[in-house]
Amino acid sequence: MATLEVKNLHVEIEDEERKTKKEILKGVNLEMKTGEIHAIMGPNGTGKSTLSQTIMGQSNYHVTEGDILLNGESILEMPVDERARKGLFLAMQYPAEIQGVTNAEFLRAAINARRPENDKISVMDFLKELDKNLELLDMSQKMTERYLNEGFSGGEKKRNEILQLLMIKPNFALLDEIDSGLDIDALKVVSKGVNSMRGDNFGALIITHYQRLLNYIQPDVVHVMMGGRIVKNGPADLALKLEKEGYAGLRDELGLDVKLVDED
């Protein structure tokens, strides 16, 4: 069993134009184990992507207080690639595009990055695994010969993030709005992909705005984030309640002093 703990995490970001610093995460606490699926919901601009990017190690986000522990070990000093090799994976809200590097070549490089020099994956094994996952995600072989995310539609990019997840098999996946922009069939396919990973060696943190995704991927815990903190934890049906009552309702119920984006 692996664990991921976020302890009293404070994160700042520097506004490059105005040269000012802004605190975005204001003391986030979260504990996850493999075998569990967690969901995070929360209004726009509240810091959900910031949390996932900070866990992954994106260098624009500066941790000013608190810690992130993977299996009890602090990862704050580790570069991004090392965190990934230790078992973290982030499906990004906006994946990068790289022309000239094929999807297949990239996937192989990512798999081999986790293996010792003298034990790289064979072409046969790689293709076998790839075919299996392509089939599961209802993707065509052609997608893997195309350049990484280049010219992919929004939905294709999301599917491609999940393909990477299935190929890389991390311990913890952070899935940032993996459902946004997906049609209903694609939503089912993507959920099927994530569900196929479920098991003792896999945990996920799913960031979403829509309860609908959670019908397909049943979470064990739902966290609500507002104003840079997790303000409420609950079982799966917390998402249903939120969908009905909105964030303003919850805020007032908790007596929080948080401004929501659409109130600006």
Add this chain to the structure above:
Amino acid sequence: MTPDKLVQIATENNEPEWFVQKRRMALDVMDELPLPEIQRFDFHNWQMTPDVSQKIRTSLQPNQNFVLTDIFDAINEYPELLQKYYMQKVIKPDENKFTAYHTAFMNQGIFLYVPKNTVIEDPIEINLEQNSQAPFISHILIVAEENTQFSFIQKMTTTGDQSAIANCIVEIVAQANSNIKYAAVDELGENVTSYLSRRAYVGQNAYVDWSIGMMNSGNTIADFDTDLYGEGSHSEIKVVDITSGRQQQGINTRVTNYGKHSIGHINQRGVIMDRSRLIFNGIGHIINGASGSNAEQQNRVLMMSSKAHGDANPILLIDENDVIAGHAASVGQVDQKQLYYLMSRGIDKKTAQRLVIRGFLGDVLVSIPSKQIREQLIQTIERKLENGQQVSENSK
């Protein structure tokens, strides 16, 4: 070298009188001629004109449908064609000191003649191996008659590691409605100082596609020229260049639109590592009368080190009103967002950097028509980048 000695060597090599005289005249004017002009790049103290006496013969597979032969055989077997085209129609001996030197001392070469209405399915592949013990003055003359279509792939490598010079000229005559793809992967060695001049004369509705992988490890100056003479003539010029160590490279890539409705696009990408220097001059010249023509260029360089020097310098000279012309140039750093994305999948920083660089070169690489050349070039790029990363590591 004295003119008498030059004449003697040429005559011993069985060269006809007109050819010997051409050498001799070039030798006569060589010293008075200026160096080629490469803006923002100083190479006046490069030693590029040693005496040459040795000739290098090239053996090639004969073919029924076209002529592909050693240039010294060609001078005797196809004298009219050679007299008409060799350093005559496309590049002239007296353009600068190095073209004159080339004419005087040319010691290796290939002649390709493709007769009218010939389509060659398989690419013609030429591997030039320069031996670092002698100067390499190499000439490729390609004459494509009307309605021809073919691809020509040229690779160039060095054996040995002595200091040497290379002066390589490629002339392409693309007659009306011909369609030619020329791909070059240049991998001259670290101690080879080279001058590369490649130029095409493009006739009516003819098309010339250049894909050039400048992977030399030594100092290089290059002139890549396309003269769009014919109405509706068209050329796409793609150059990918990587410099590392203390290498110096100055590249002129020029298109001149003479013909109405002619189209010339330049797309150059350079990666500059360590303490190397790379200057890209993209020159678009539209001659008065070339109405409806189109000249566009992109020159981009990526700086991988703060000690590197790079410049992307677009030069547009437009003497006609009714045209479309444009340019884009940039000098930048590795795309951090791409680097992060790759690293977030566990790929180590150096490998990720190489992939991001590939992404930067991507839009030039993907437009290289032959998959085979593309893959070879990618391998070469990978190797060169790895070596470059190693060099930077060691010099830290």
